[in-house]
Amino acid sequence: MRSSESRLRFVSGELSDLGALPDVVDVAAPRSISQRARDVVAHRSLLANLVRRDLRVRYKGSVLGFFWSLLNPAMYLVVFSFVFTVFLPARVPLFGIFMLSGLLIWNFFNGSLAAASNSIVENRALVQKVWFPREILPLAALGSALINMFLQAVVLVIGSLAFRNAPDVRALPLVIYAVIATAVLAAGLGILLSALTVEYRDVSHLLDVGMTAWFWMSAVVFPFGAVAVKLGENQWLAFLNPMLAPILAFQRALYDPAPSLPGETPIIPEESLAWYYGRVSITLAIGVVILFIALRVFARREDSFGDQL
Amino acid sequence: MTSNAIEVVDVSKRFVLSHAGPSSLKERFVSRSASPRGEDTDLWALKGVSLEIERGETFGLLGHNGSGKSTLLKCIARTLRPTTGTIRTVGRVAALLELGAGFHPELTGRENVSLNASILGLDEAEAESRLPDVFGFAELAGFEDTPVKHYSSGMFARLGFSVAMHLEPDTLLVDEVLSVGDESFQRKCLGEVRRFQREGRTIVVVTHSADMVRHVCDRAAVLDHGELQMVGPPPAAIRTLRELLNKRGLEIPREMGSAANLEQAQAIVFTDVQLRYNDPQRPWLNPGDPLEIVVSYDASQPMDDVAVAMEIHDSGGNRLLGVNSDLLDSAPNSVDGTGTVVIRLESVPLLGGSYSIALGLHNHDVSVSYDHREEAASFRVENSTPLDGRVQIPVSIRW
Ligand SMILES: Nc1ncnc2c1ncn2[C@@H]1O[C@H](COP(=O)(O)OP(=O)(O)OP(=O)(O)O)[C@@H](O)[C@H]1O
Ligand SMILES: [Mg+2]
Numbered sequence: 115m116r117s118s119e120s121r122l123r124f125v126s127g128e129l130s131d132l133g134a135l136p137d138v139v140d141v142a143a144p145r146s147i148s149q150r151a152r153d154v155v156a157h158r159s160l161l162a163n164l165v166r167r168d169l170r171v172r173y174k175g176s177v178l179g180f181f182w183s184l185l186n187p188a189m190y191l192v193v194f195s196f197v198f199t200v201f202l203p204a205r206v207p208l209f210g211i212f213m214l215s216g217l218l219i220w221n222f223f224n225g226s227l228a229a230a231s232n233s234i235v236e237n238r239a240l241v242q243k244v245w246f247p248r249e250i251l252p253l254a255a256l257g258s259a260l261i262n263m264f265l266q267a268v269v270l271v272i273g274s275l276a277f278r279n280a281p282d283v284r285a286l287p288l289v290i291y292a293v294i295a296t297a298v299l300a301a302g303l304g305i306l307l308s309a310l311t312v313e314y315r316d317v318s319h320l321l322d323v324g325m326t327a328w329f330w331m332s333a334v335v336f337p338f339g340a341v342a343v344k345l346g347e348n349q350w351l352a353f354l355n356p357m358l359a360p361i362l363a364f365q366r367a368l369y370d371p372a373p374s375l376p377g378e379t380p381i382i383p384e385e386s387l388a389w390y391y392g393r394v395s396i397t398l399a400i401g402v403v404i405l406f407i408a409l410r411v412f413a414r415r416e417d418s419f420g421d422q423l
Numbered sequence: 424m425t426s427n428a429i430e431v432v433d434v435s436k437r438f439v440l441s442h443a444g445p446s447s448l449k450e451r452f453v454s455r456s457a458s459p460r461g462e463d464t465d466l467w468a469l470k471g472v473s474l475e476i477e478r479g480e481t482f483g484l485l486g487h488n489g490s491g492k493s494t495l496l497k498c499i500a501r502t503l504r505p506t507t508g509t510i511r512t513v514g515r516v517a518a519l520l521e522l523g524a525g526f527h528p529e530l531t532g533r534e535n536v537s538l539n540a541s542i543l544g545l546d547e548a549e550a551e552s553r554l555p556d557v558f559g560f561a562e563l564a565g566f567e568d569t570p571v572k573h574y575s576s577g578m579f580a581r582l583g584f585s586v587a588m589h590l591e592p593d594t595l596l597v598d599e600v601l602s603v604g605d606e607s608f609q610r611k612c613l614g615e616v617r618r619f620q621r622e623g624r625t626i627v628v629v630t631h632s633a634d635m636v637r638h639v640c641d642r643a644a645v646l647d648h649g650e651l652q653m654v655g656p657p658p659a660a661i662r663t664l665r666e667l668l669n670k671r672g673l674e675i676p677r678e679m680g681s682a683a684n685l686e687q688a689q690a691i692v693f694t695d696v697q698l699r700y701n702d703p704q705r706p707w708l709n710p711g712d713p714l715e716i717v718v719s720y721d722a723s724q725p726m727d728d729v730a731v732a733m734e735i736h737d738s739g740g741n742r743l744l745g746v747n748s749d750l751l752d753s754a755p756n757s758v759d760g761t762g763t764v765v766i767r768l769e770s771v772p773l774l775g776g777s778y779s780i781a782l783g784l785h786n787h788d789v790s791v792s793y794d795h796r797e798e799a800a801s802f803r804v805e806n807s808t809p810l811d812g813r814v815q816i817p818v819s820i821r822w
Pocket of ligand 1: 438439489490494495
């Protein structure tokens with residue numbers, strides 16, 4: 115770790131140490147997980163810079179800038195509201211809002227993994243020329259996906275205003291908790307994939323296919339209530355998919371459906387907020403385990419990044 | 424606390440050369456089942472290298488192409504990990520392995536500089552405060568907000584150099600990049616290197632230029648096939664390098680090395696070199712004396728695509744003269760079997776010292792080197808003039 119206090123100052127050829135002793139780095143020594151975490155924290159301004167670079171590059175030279183990234187969710191909102199209210203009247207009122215709530219967190223997850231898996235290979239010019247904690251690259255990919263989620267949330271806000279659908283204010287902390295859990299899970303998987311992609315370049319193609327399948331297993335375009343009824347006692351099976359809980363949490367807080375009438379299938383589980391917190395906690399726990407494994411795999415593979423890129 | 428900026432202890436680096444390249448799972452899978460093992464060959468780019476570089480020292484790394492100089496530098500810069508051994512560095516290390524590495528073409532100069540600064544671990548405020556210096560030195564004031572894709576390659580390189588110098592690392596690693604830009608910028612770069620030295624920072628520089636090593640470095644190391652041959656003062660290092668190249672007989676130019684070239688390469692070789700002085704009783708020169716170098720060769724076949732080249736070096740390895748027969752429009756009609764060629768220096772305007780002569784035989788477009796001898800011969804000049812220095816420049820002083 116380098117901090118500005120510990121840097122040496124030199125006065126006319128004489129060493130004069132104004133701060134603490136300079137850090138001695140054993141270049142070849144393996145670093146512990148906690149050392150790695152500290153190195154990442156020490157380079158947080160690089161992390162911020164890489165996220166900024168990513169956003170700038172994406173929107174540079176386009177007149178509408180980040181409004182383009184709103185277009186995609188806005189399209190979803192309009193098309194799905196239209197299709198499911200006019201042509202296929204669904205039992206889900208305000209289908210556009212319902213779908214966008216889940217899509218928001220899914221897009222964050224999906225976008226993080228897609229960008230993170232290529233992050234090291236794409237930044238090979240940097241990786242080959244300078245040292246910095248390599249985990250920064252997949253984390254920066256996650257950072258820009260997170261910011262994109264906030265931008266896309268604007269569409270949901272506008273849609274909610276237009277359709278007069280108020281979110282459940284009491285459940286808003288649940289949204290934050292779901293984002294944290296998803297971020298930890300995405301960080302773990304992203305770091306893992308980024309390291310594997312260096313050796314196996316087709317990981318990103320596999321990921322494409324895998325994420326499409328995962329998407330349809332997550333209750334984004336259909337209400338989970340319908341599945342829950344079919345599964346009955348075996349509902350827990352669906353929660354093996356760690357993304358289900360954050361998606362439901364988003365739908366619970368932002369879409370906030372009215373309680374179902376007797377005899378009607380609920381759109382999302384009609385459980386207490388505590389139940390939702392519990393489910394998201396399981397996702398968080400899975401995320402932490404995966405993150406830990408990912409860091410170990412990453413640490414082992416990172417030594418050969420320079421040789422293989 | 425030692426006074427070393429860098430300690431390299433018994434470092435070896437192995438590269439695994441896989442012939443297919445591990446780019447896809449399918450290839451991996453197929454090649455695994457087809458031939459279980461043995462496709463990969465090991466290449467030891469560094470073998471048990473140990474070095475200590477002191478703080479404030481400017482250290483040169485010399486060696487032939489592929490000797491492992493860049494690999495060692497990358498290990499110190501932590502972009503490669505040594506297979507065995509340890510490397511300790513003190514303070515902030517910046518590497519100039521390639522100018523402008525990490526610049527993103529779509530971003531402006533300012534954005535790129537701030538990105539580069541944060542890679543070195545500087546925070547936003549520190550980076551911001553250095554911006555004017557960085558652009559001032561690079562002579563790019565006014566281009567801060569232009570995307571670097573619109574920079575010329577010289578501007579790009581200048582900004583890259585300037586960033587590395589102005590982010591004030593404790594140790595700077597330089598791999599053959601000090602020769603970019605036009606001449607005036609190069610002079611500025613050298614001035615900047617001097618400033619670094621005055622400020623007591625450490626520099627490690629990889630170079631093929633003997634002049635550079637002689638004039639900039641305090642000490643130098645010579646690598647040969649990944650093994651450290653010697654560490655010492657620049658003149659001794661340059662001599663070791665020349666001897667190494669000489670021992671091998673052939674200095675293989677970068678683009679050479681194929682079997683076809685090697686076969687051709689033996690087509691004509693040197694057999695003898697004699698120096699002819701004005702007075703055979705006096706086997707040395709006085710300033711301004713002529714000198715003839717009589718070179719004997721043996722050609723195994725009739726050939727006309729051949730030129731003879733000669734260089735004169737001083738004891739510090741500086742090249743004083745470089746010439747070849749093509750430059751003087753003196754190509755042979757044809758050579759076959761044994762023969763001699765005479766290189767006549769009408770006047771050698773050197774003052775005291777001893778000098779070495781390097782000889783080469785190559786084809787006209789210099790793509791094939793038939794023979795090459797560093798230190799093919801040497802001569803001594805006795806200073807019979809009242810002048811001091813190296814070169815006899817006619818001079819008078821009038822009041
Ligand atoms: N990533 C890599 N994978 C496999 N082999 C490599 C890799 N990098 C370098 N090598 C090999 O290691 C050896 C040393 O290379 P290196 O670049 O250190 O030489 P060098 O002394 O810098 O040469 P030059 O003077 O041409 O720059 C060479 O044989 C090279 O082919
Ligand atoms: Mg090199």
